[in-house]
Amino acid sequence: MAEQFKLITKHLDEPGFSPDIECYLQHGGYAALRKAVASPSRELADGKKLSPQEVLREDVKASGLRGRGGAGFSAGLKWSFVDRRSGKPIYLICNADESEPGTFKDRQILHRDPHQLIEGMILSCWANDVKLAYIYIRGEMPEGARLLNVALKEARSKGFLGKNILGTGYDLEIHVHRGAGAYICGEETGLIESLEGKRAYPRIKPPYFPAILGLYMCPTIVNNVETLCHVTHIVNMGAAEYAKLGTPNNTGTRIVSLSGDINRPGYYEIEVGKVTLGQLIHDSNFGGGLKPGRSLKAIIPGGSSSKVLKAGEVFKLNRKGPDGQMSKIDVPMLDLPYDFDSLQQAGTMSGSSAVIVLDDSRSMVKTLGNLSEFYAHESCGQCTPCREGALWLAKATHRLTHGEGRKEDTAYLAHIAQNIQGRTICAFGEAAAWPVLSFVKKFKDEFDAQGAADEAARAKGAQPTHRPSPVGTLNPH
Amino acid sequence: MSFSVPSSLEAELDELTTHYPVKRSASLMFLHALQEHFGYISKEAMEWTASKLELQPINVFELVTFYPMFRQEPLGKTHIKVCRTLSCALQGSAELREQFCKRLGLDSQAHTAQTTPDGKFTVEFVECLASCGTAPVVLVNESLYQMVSPAAADEILRKGNLK
Numbered sequence: 001m002a003e004q005f006k007l008i009t010k011h012l013d014e015p016g017f018s019p020d021i022e023c024y025l026q027h028g029g030y031a032a033l034r035k036a037v038a039s040p041s042r043e044l045a046d047g048k049k050l051s052p053q054e055v056l057r058e059d060v061k062a063s064g065l066r067g068r069g070g071a072g073f074s075a076g077l078k079w080s081f082v083d084r085r086s087g088k089p090i091y092l093i094c095n096a097d098e099s100e101p102g103t104f105k106d107r108q109i110l111h112r113d114p115h116q117l118i119e120g121m122i123l124s125c126w127a128n129d130v131k132l133a134y135i136y137i138r139g140e141m142p143e144g145a146r147l148l149n150v151a152l153k154e155a156r157s158k159g160f161l162g163k164n165i166l167g168t169g170y171d172l173e174i175h176v177h178r179g180a181g182a183y184i185c186g187e188e189t190g191l192i193e194s195l196e197g198k199r200a201y202p203r204i205k206p207p208y209f210p211a212i213l214g215l216y217m218c219p220t221i222v223n224n225v226e227t228l229c230h231v232t233h234i235v236n237m238g239a240a241e242y243a244k245l246g247t248p249n250n251t252g253t254r255i256v257s258l259s260g261d262i263n264r265p266g267y268y269e270i271e272v273g274k275v276t277l278g279q280l281i282h283d284s285n286f287g288g289g290l291k292p293g294r295s296l297k298a299i300i301p302g303g304s305s306s307k308v309l310k311a312g313e314v315f316k317l318n319r320k321g322p323d324g325q326m327s328k329i330d331v332p333m334l335d336l337p338y339d340f341d342s343l344q345q346a347g348t349m350s351g352s353s354a355v356i357v358l359d360d361s362r363s364m365v366k367t368l369g370n371l372s373e374f375y376a377h378e379s380c381g382q383c384t385p386c387r388e389g390a391l392w393l394a395k396a397t398h399r400l401t402h403g404e405g406r407k408e409d410t411a412y413l414a415h416i417a418q419n420i421q422g423r424t425i426c427a428f429g430e431a432a433a434w435p436v437l438s439f440v441k442k443f444k445d446e447f448d449a450q451g452a453a454d455e456a457a458r459a460k461g462a463q464p465t466h467r468p469s470p471v472g473t474l475n476p477h
Numbered sequence: 478m479s480f481s482v483p484s485s486l487e488a489e490l491d492e493l494t495t496h497y498p499v500k501r502s503a504s505l506m507f508l509h510a511l512q513e514h515f516g517y518i519s520k521e522a523m524e525w526t527a528s529k530l531e532l533q534p535i536n537v538f539e540l541v542t543f544y545p546m547f548r549q550e551p552l553g554k555t556h557i558k559v560c561r562t563l564s565c566a567l568q569g570s571a572e573l574r575e576q577f578c579k580r581l582g583l584d585s586q587a588h589t590a591q592t593t594p595d596g597k598f599t600v601e602f603v604e605c606l607a608s609c610g611t612a613p614v615v616l617v618n619e620s621l622y623q624m625v626s627p628a629a630a631d632e633i634l635r636k637g638n639l640k
Contacts, residue, residue, distance in 0.1 A: 101562045101605040132498070139509070139546045140558075140606055142619045175496040180505055180544035183604065197504035197530070199543040216499055259564040259609035266610045304563060304605075354609070356564055370566050374604055380543075 002270075002279040002286070005245070007253045008229050009269045012112045019147050021154035024115035030160055032235035033119055037126065037168045056127035059239035060231060064251035068105075069095055069186075069224030070303065070352045072340040075231075079128060079221060081211035088218040092130040093195065094121055096137040096144070096225050097179050097186040101304035101374060102354030105255035105267050106225035110137065110144040114151040118174065120228035122160060123235060125172050128221060132173050136191050139180040148176045183378035187426045188222040189214075190380065201382045202426035226255060247273030250339035254350075256280060260300075260357035263288035270338065277301065277309075278334030281357055294359040298443075299333070301343055302351025304371050305431035307438035309333050315346040348438070364443040365450045368435060369397035375432035382425060389420040390432045400447065403464040405454035410447040413440050480521035486514055490529070500530045504540055508547055516551045545603070553592045553599035555637030558616040561602040564609035568624075573613050574602055576630050598637055 011017040011027055021029070042050045042058075050058060061076025082090060094117065098106040109117055117135075125133050137145050152174055155161040163171050182200050184190045189203035192215050207213060214220025230252055234242045243251045250272040258280060259265045268286050277299060281287045290296060296311040313333045318326050336342050343350045358367060376394035381387045396413050399405050406412075417433035417440075424430075440447050458464075482490075490510055494503045504526065511522045523537040530537075541547045559565075559574040577600045578585035581593050590601035608614045611623035617633055625633075 098607045099605055102564055102609050104607045104609050104611075107607050138607070139544075140603075140616060143621070173496075177496075177502075178506060178509055180509065180540075181546035181603070182544050194505065195502060196499065197501035197532075197536075197540070199539055257610060259612060260567055265564075265612070300563075356567075356609070358567075362567070367563065370561075370563050374562050377604055 002275045002283050004269050004285060005253050005271045005274070006269050007233055007245070008109065008116070008226060009255060009267065012108055017112070019112055019114050019151065021115055021151065021158060024113070028236075029115055030119055030158075032232045033122055033126075033160060034166065036123055036235050037166055037170070053127045053129065056123065056231075056235065059234055060127070062239040063230075063234045063242045064246075064249065065227065065230050065234065065242075066250070066252075066340055067224055068226035068230070068254060068353070070100065070305075070349075072350065075223065075227055078211065078223075079124075081209070082128060082221060083212045083219040084129070086212075086219060089132065090128055090130050091215045091218055091220045092121065092125050092128060092133040093188075093191065093215065093220060093222045094133070094135040094225060094228055095186065095188065095191060095222050096135050096141075097191060098225070098352075099138055099183045099186050100352040100354060101371070102257060102259055102300065102356045103303055103352040104257045104259075105353065107141065107144070108255070108267055109225055109229060110141065111147060114144075114148050115155070116229050116232060117225055118148075118151055118155055118161070120230065120232040121174060122155075122165070122172060123231050124221070124223065124228055125174075126165075126170055127231075130221070131171055132175075134175050134177045134195060136177050136179060136185065136195055138185070139178050142178075145176050145178050152176065182380070183374075184380040184426075184428060187428060190426065191222060192220065199380070201380055202428070204425050246271045247337065247339060250341055254338075254353050256338065257352075257354040258287050258357070259354070261290055261294065261359040261362070262357045263291065273337040273339030273342065275338050276334060277336045277338055277355070280338060280355060281334070287357065290357070290359050294361060296334075296357070297360045297362055298358045298364065300354075300356040300358070300435075301338075302349045303354040304356070304374065305434055306343075306351045307348040307434050308442060309336075309346065309348060310442040313346075313442075317342060317345045364439055364446050365397070365400050368439045369394075369401040371435050372397045372432075375428075375435075379428065379432065383423070383429065385420045385423040386429045386432060389416050389429075392416050393420075393432065393436055400450050400454070403454050403457065403462060405451040407448065407451045407455055409451045410440050410444055413447070480519065480525065482511070482525060483514075486510065494530070501532060501536070503530060504532070504537060505544070508537070508540060508544075512547060517548050519549070548590075551596070552590065553597050553637075554640050555597060555633075556599045556601070556618050557633065557637075558601050558603040558606070560604070560606045560608075560612070560614050560616075562605035562609075565606075565612040565614060568612040570613040573615070573625060573627070573630055574600065576627055577634070580631070580634055597640065598634070 039052045042055045065075040066072045179185045185194045185200045187202050190200035194200040210220040246252050254272045255269045282289045299309045315331050316328045317331045319329045372394040376390045379386045379390040417436040420429045421433040507526045524534050526537045527534040575585045583591045592599040615622045615625050
């Protein structure tokens with residue numbers, strides 16, 4: 001049976017484990033920081049010498065760590081893009097604006113083990129010559145912000161933070177910055193604008209790559225909470241050992257947020273790629289299966305922005321055979337290893353590793369209606385295709401869920417979504433379009449039938465329900 | 478009524494400003510603090526923030542209108558935010574909001590936040606609160622309530638009535 005592998009979440013649910021620094025120290029906390037700052041420089045084969053900071057940067061690259069926020073980009077590579085010659089200060093921001101629907105993993109770390117994040121941040125700042133860093137936490141987590149402020153104060157009083165950290169001469173300050181309810185702040189350039197005290201309008205790339213022109217037009221690293229926590233474990237275990245966790249190119253562990261129609265919703269940490277989607281849903285160690293008498297209809301595999309998977313789908317995946325040759329093999333949806341690459345090859349993404357399960361009692365039309373309303377509400381309004389398009393999508397799904405559907409709505413939804421994706425400054429355009437495109441493609445019959453049924457009912461004199469948004473119940477139709 | 482910020486709060490905000498190399502960055506933290514103190518963000522609060530941070534009032538106003546958490550009028554003493562987004566909706570958050578509205582005599586069909594005439598309660602649908610595993614969730618002022626049953630919802634109202 002598939003098992004959890006608890007690296008980041010090791011102590012979270014232990015009785016008696018508390019967020020204070022004494023408890024963290026008793027559990028081996030800040031040992032990684034002590035180890036890193038005392039580590040020697042490294043001589044390479046070509047005679048080049050790496051400083052201890054450069055060693056950690058190389059180790060994060062060698063560990064294979066990929067960003068846990070959504071894009072899954074190599075953390076070490078992201079760090080290597082930082083412009084270190086500009087003479088400007090380098091900033092680091094922890095993205096704790098967890099708000100992708102379905103995701104609740106960072107919440108656990110922030111509220112129960114804030115020092116694990118802070119240690120990872122201090123290490124990451126030290127490795128990148130950062131003197132000033134911020135934790136951008138979403139506004140709806142006031143308790144998390146309070147706990148972080150207490151934890152930062154504790155870290156300062158123990159000499160892990162502030163001036164002359166652990167006697168090394170290295171200075172670092174970390175501050176907590178609260179967001180105020182806008183999803184777009186999770187997009188890193190939107191987050192930077194927000195931290196500058198402006199509306200969170202994402203910046204266009206090029207030229208505004210954060211590694212070059214980020215916060216205050218200085219080189220900036222933005223990393224997710226979970227990603228930064230992994231740095232602590234990379235130091236503790238060594239890059240090579242860490243890279244043995246998970247699967248090639250999908251190393252380490254990941255916290256999966258499970259929600260929807262399963263018996264045991266919750267967060268589960270796995271070795272990346274060592275557990276399949278089917279195990280996540282059905283195993284008693286994980287989701288524990290569906291409600292009695294229900295069957296699986298669909299899975300949203302990586303947060304609400306990821307493309308939906310339909311029960312029974314089979315995907316062609318690249319796999320290396322015993323002879324070392326790459327070939328395409330058929331993999332049923334539930335056998336997909338939960339990792340970055342497999343889900344990408346299945347035409348979707350593991351995103352923020354949030355799995356939302358839908359059983360056969362659910363209407364896909366109503367489900368999409370709920371999501372489209374989210375994106376219409378959260379579009380920042382900067383780019384016309386997204387500002388207008390997301391609203392049109394929500395209006396069309398609203399029609400379909402309130403007795404006003406039309407036969408042509410399926411095609412209309414796809415048409416609007418296609419005209420949003422690729423035409424916006426940031427990836428929000430794709431985030432709004434992908435659920436729509438995948439829902440109307442994979443569940444076309446359901447959308448067509450709803451439009452036709454509404455038309456037929458109206459022909460017989462039925463009145464639209466005229467329930468204004470927000471939409472009503474999602475329960476069985 | 479004249480607008481005045483208590484000196485202790487002002488000192489707190491002055492300290493906060495030192496966290497940033499550019500004063501403007503403190504805007505959101507100012508607005509959070511002022512909203513917490515006054516219950517909402519008035520025109521005067523925006524002007525005060527602007528002058529403290531050496532900005533134009535429009536620079537602050539555009540934040541208040543952009544970020545959903547900021548409000549320009551006072552709300553109920555007990556502010557109930559029901560999560561509307563998918564995982565909570567699947568566990569009945571629409572019904573939960575309807576229950577709150579019905580009990581309080583509010584219009585469950587309305588789009589925006591609604592406040593009872595006695596100023597005790599505000600009920601609002603909000604987007605994902607990042608606690609999907611314990612759906613449906615409700616944020617009451619600063620406390621998160623998880624797996625909220627109809628009985629638990631009534632308990633929230635009972636507590637709010639005591640305030």
